[in-house]
Amino acid sequence: MQEVSSPSFDAVVVGGGLAGLTAATILARGGCSVLLFEKANQLGGRARTKDHHGFFFNQGIHALYLTGTGEAVLRELDVTYQGKRSERESYEAYAKGSFHRLPIDPVSLRTTTLLQEESRMELGSLLMRLATLRPESLVGMSLQDWLDQQVVHPVVRQFVEAGARLATYTHAPQLLDASFTLDLVGKRPDALRLDGGWQTLVDGLSTQAQAAGARISTRTRVVAVETGQEAHLIHLTDGRTVQARAVVLAIEPARAAELVVNGPQHILRSYAEQTIPLYAACLDLALERLPHPERLTVLHLERPLFYANHAPNVRLAPEGGALLHLIKYLxxxxQSDADANRAEMEAWLDQLQPDWREAVVEQQFLPHMLVSSDLLQARRQGLSGRPEPAVPLYNQLYVAGDWVGMVDHLANASLVSAQTAAHLILKRTC
Ligand SMILES: Cc1cc2nc3c(=O)[nH]c(=O)nc-3n(C[C@H](O)[C@H](O)[C@H](O)COP(=O)(O)OP(=O)(O)OC[C@H]3O[C@@H](n4cnc5c(N)ncnc54)[C@H](O)[C@@H]3O)c2cc1C
Known part of the structure; x- marks a missing residue:
């Protein structure tokens, strides 16, 4: 990594996750002098991957949703990646202590042991309606209200709630916007498990950023941003100060609100106050062999739990090995109890993969991971309630991340909001 030497830049980016790296790359390619600060000793934020003897551990279960938005940004930046699409036909549901085929198409709907005659009919007609849903008609309605109005059988309700958790990582149907969620549940966009984990994206972006001339300073925490008319002052933890005409805060909203010490402070504070962060407990296990290799992906219908084996056909584990992910959506x-959550996940794993304990070679437990800085809230009209990347009225101050912009969610939102912020800066500054 290069050392910071010049005190003045066209743009400074705070945060070296997917959003910050995307913004830095586009700005540098567009001719801006750009400096990115990352407080950790490694780039990537929540998209980092650790290699434990050939097992690639992401920060909990990760798959790239192929909705088109994030892929377009990565394509623009020449970031290449490979992987394997989700195999939905192998998905199972777990209910009343047993496993059932997940009913998602005409064949599985007809044959699954999950449903009785009436619930089968109800889910069949619901799946047809969801496939042709006009999501804009449901903006502002909570998933819970929609379920109360539209669904009769408890098992059908559990199916939709589990699908919503899987699609959005949100275990709060009373808060979740029905429009975006049901669109995802109905359309079921493919998700890609990435060869080598998400570090592939981080490495691809940082290579492109540096090739374009962006300077990157890791282990450098920004402690304050003083906004000004012509330029902003960025204060670092070691007492140094850097000037920039534009600043992109590619960090969580609460951290952004703490950093900005004047001017738009109140705007950033109100962003932070309105967001509802999403957390999950994640248990990731590397196994030298799998007791039940046929068990790939299971949605628990009665508890906010999900299980997946991400290794088959993807370069995430050595030959014959398995990489299992369990997640509890919080x-x-x-008030989450880490030990109780871990015990709950392990007890379910005893059902999923009996004898797993003898095959474990590495494990990672992340009791309280931030998945997204904001859930898609019904009371804020879903996507349309999110702040835009340009902080209103304040020259050349921008935010980017999975809580910003009206396009998509999770990592795709981080990529798209960072792209938008960078293009705005290029128009106005460089
Ligand atoms: C368990 C889990 C599962 C997930 N699954 C998926 C999934 O399947 N699909 C999907 O699309 N998304 C998923 N996500 C979400 C995805 O990881 C994030 O949306 C994305 O990585 C966020 O990128 P970002 O750059 O916006 O933020 P971050 O990755 O949080 O990056 C922010 C960076 O800023 C740095 N920083 C903060 N403050 C400062 C400071 N003062 N000075 C300098 N640096 C600072 C941080 O260290 C960090 O590196 C998942 C997340 C988790 C945790």
Whole structure:
């Protein structure tokens, strides 16, 4: 990594996750002098991957949603990646202590042991309606209200709630915007498990950023941003100060609100106050062999739990090995108990993969991971309630991340909001 030497740049980016790296790359390619600060000793933020003897551990379960938005940004930046699409036909549901085929198409709907005659009919007609849903008609309605109005059988409700958790990582149907969620549940965009994990994206972006001339300073925490008319002052933890005409805050909203010490402080504070962060407990296990290799992906219908084996056909584990992910989606107001959550996940794994304990070679438990800085809230009209990347009225101050912009969610939102912020800066500054 290069050392910071010049005190003045066209743009400074705070945060070296997917959003920050995307913004830095586009700005540098567009001719801006750009400096990115990352407080950690490694780039990538939540998209980092650790290599444990050939097992690639992401920060909990990760798959790239192929909705088109994030892929377009990565394509623009020449970031290449490979992987394997989700195999939905192998998905199972877990309910009343047993496994059932997940009913998602005409064949599985007809044959699954999950449903009885009436619930089968109800889910069949619901799946047809969801496939042709006009999501804009549901903006502002909570998933819970929609379910209360539209669904009769408890098992059908559980199916939709589990699908919503899988698609959005949100265990709060009373808060979740029905429009975006049901669109995802109905369309079921493919998701890609990435060869080598998400570090592939991080490495691809940082290579492109540096090739374009962006300077990157890791282990450098920004402690304050003083906004000004002509330029902003960026204060670093070691007492140094850097000037920039434009600043992109590619960090969580609460951290952004703490950093900005004047001017738009109140705007950033209101962003932070309105967001509802999403957390999850993640248990990731590397196994030298799998007791039940046929068990790939299971949605728990009665508990906010999900299981997947991400290794088959993807370069994530050595030959014959398996990489299992369990996730417990945490409700926003939940006082989570790490030990109890881990015990719950392990007890379910005893059902999923009996004898797994003898085959474990590495494990990672992340009891309280930030998945997204904001859930898609019904009371804020879903996507349309999110702030735009340009902080209103304040010259050349921008935010980017999975809580910003009206396009998509999770990593795709980080990529798209960073792209938008960078293009705006290029128009106005460089
Ligand atoms: C368990 C889990 C599962 C997920 N699954 C998926 C999935 O399947 N699909 C999907 O699309 N997304 C998924 N996500 C979400 C995805 O990882 C994030 O949306 C994305 O990585 C966020 O990127 P970002 O750059 O916006 O933020 P971050 O990755 O959080 O990056 C912010 C960076 O800023 C740095 N920083 C903060 N403050 C400062 C400071 N003051 N000075 C300098 N640096 C600072 C941080 O260290 C960090 O590196 C998942 C997340 C988790 C945790």
């Amino acid at each position: 409700a926003p107001d939940e």
